Amino acid sequence: MKRTGKGIRKKGVSQKFPKPAVNQRSETNTYNADSIGTNSFQKWNVPKMRPSSTCVFALLLSRALANPTVLAKWENFKVQHAKQHPPHEEPERMEAFLKKDAEIEAHNVRYAAGQESYSRQHSQYSDLTHEEFRKYALGFVPAVNASEIPHVDLEMMPGLPESFDWREQGILTPVKNQRYCGSCYAFSAASLLESYIKWKNQMDLDLSEQDIIDCSYKTYAGGRFNNGCRGGWPSAVLQYYNSKDIVLENTYPYTSGKNGRHGSCMLYEPINNVVKGKLHVRHIRVRDENRIREILVSKGPLIIALAADNKWKRFFDDLGDGVYDNDESVNARPNHAVLLVGYGTQQGKDYWIIKNSWGDKWGVNGYGKIRRGRNMCGINTFGVFFVD
DSSP states (O other): OOOBOOOOOOTTOOOOOOOOOOOOOOTTOBOOGGGGTOSSOOOOBOOOOOOOOHHHHHHHHHHHHHOHHHHHHHHHHHHHTTOOOOTTTHHHHHHHHHHHHHHHHHHHHHHHTTSOSEEEOOOTTTTSOHHHHHHHHOOBOOSSOGGGSOBOOOOOOTTOOSOEEGGGGTOOOOOOBOOSSBOHHHHHHHHHHHHHHHHHHOOOOOBOHHHHHHHSOOEETTEESSOTTBOBOHHHHHHHHHHHOBOBTTTSOOOHHHHSSOOOOOOOBOBOSSSTTTOOEEEEBOSSGGGHHHHHHHHOOEEEEEOOSOTTSOOGGGEEEEEEOOGGGBTOOOOEEEEEEEEEEETTEEEEEEEOSBOTTTTBTTEEEEESSSOBTTTTTSOEEEEO
């Protein structure tokens, strides 16, 4: 049965999603999807947390008990992010959180003293292991080698502004939250197209990421292009839109952030004559990272891929205010897709402005600044994706 979904987001209304809860874990450390809102018991394997060191946890626990403020942080974190841990798992999750909390406190002391260019803060992922974070918070899977992406030498745009921010132009839509699904490729592409439609057609639409996750799930020779909650490729999503047109969030709401898996494609009838057959999907690299500014100003927000995991203490996952500038992230291999929306300079540091898909508690209201001109987080490795 086909259904027709029509709806336009009211300006300024943020998206609200059901809050997932990390729950019961078996010997293989699986998540109990029943406890987070699904109708059937669905498990997927999570790399098993390393057994807690008795001594380390004892020290952390004694610190928490000796300082009620620390224990209150843990309890507040669980409330804020709707965390519900079974008793046997609570010590491991608390240990991960307290380690992160100690790192954040030490870093922010240095930030306050002017020794760091950015602050850190807790995110919804602060009680996960590194392996779990990589599985649930990212989702950019390269479909081609970087060397296969064509370079384009652009002529310098005359009168390029020293700073630019698409938020000031009123075309960006609210920050969303992919939660516990490797679906950044879907969120970045939907965000790009929402902004493009708002800019070109003056229509404020809320596109369905679940439609992308379920219905662009396809297998090609040599592997998967878009693979549900296991990642995907932005160009494939944009081509999917070009062949089908758009489905709205209120018709096909997001559920994969709760259960960590894609579903069967629901054949909702799209809204026609919006983008189908009208998009010229572009994917290019430029030799000078700062030349990306010209594409950004002239073509609109861009999808870029960057390294967002915490390997080698990169700390991108808990970015707060300031300009992210970390030597460990220079030329790092990208694994997360975000929307590039602006640039500027702060205290002598050139930066990019990115719109993430980890909710509005990450960065500053869901946006972050990263150093420009150093290939920070490998930002120019896979170039930029856009439509015109």
